[in-house]
Amino acid sequence: MTDTKTPWHLWVVGILSLLWNSVGATDYVLSSLGSEWWFDVMEYPPEGVAYLGAFPAWAHGAWALGTLAAFAGSILLLARSRHAGLAFAVSIAGIALTTIYEAGAEMPVELAEMQPAWFPVMLWAITIFLLIYSIAMRRKGVLR
Structure with a gap:
């Protein structure tokens, strides 16, 4: 593959996704640390x-x-790494398993009320978009 010029939208998608995923990573780390x-x-x-x-x-x-x-x-998307898609696929697997657990667990009402009903749909949609986007960028030769 030839080295393809980085399209402007990769930077927009990459930066917005980094900001979005920073919140999730921060929540996980700080919640896990208690x-x-x-x-x-x-x-x-x-x-x-x-x-x-x-x-x-x-x-x-x-x-x-x-x-x-x-x-x-x-981070891999911003670095133009071909491994970005794999990372997003692993993320989807993690979200799927977490969703399965939460479907069977009794989440306290107080915690459930903190999360809008549309949030899980948005979480899935964004992550699937990022997977598809990274695959498309790899196929176009943008990710190496």
């Missing part, structure tokens, strides 16, 4: 903190994959 400051800033109810703390290891790992792989995917 940061009282973070729980206060995000106004997590005590029931929500207990719910997150009770995640089984596999669900915790899925949450890590979903957030940290998406964050890595954004």
Whole structure:
């Protein structure tokens, strides 16, 4: 493949996705560390903190994959790495496993009320878009 000029939209998509995925990665890391400051800033109810703390290891790992792989995917996209698509695919696998866990778990009402009903749909849509976008950019020779 020849080295293709980087289109302007890659920078827009890459920067916006990095900002978006930074929030998810920050939430995962600080929640996993049990940061009282973070729980206060995000106004997590005590029931929500207990719910997150009770995640089984596999669900915790899925949450890590979903957030940290998406964050890595954004960095790889900005670096024009062909591995961005793989990172977004791993993120989707993590989101799928987390979704499965949350579908069967009893999320406290106080925590469920914090998240708008449209948020999971938007999360899936953005991540699928980023996967498709990175695959398209790789096929066009933009990602190397």
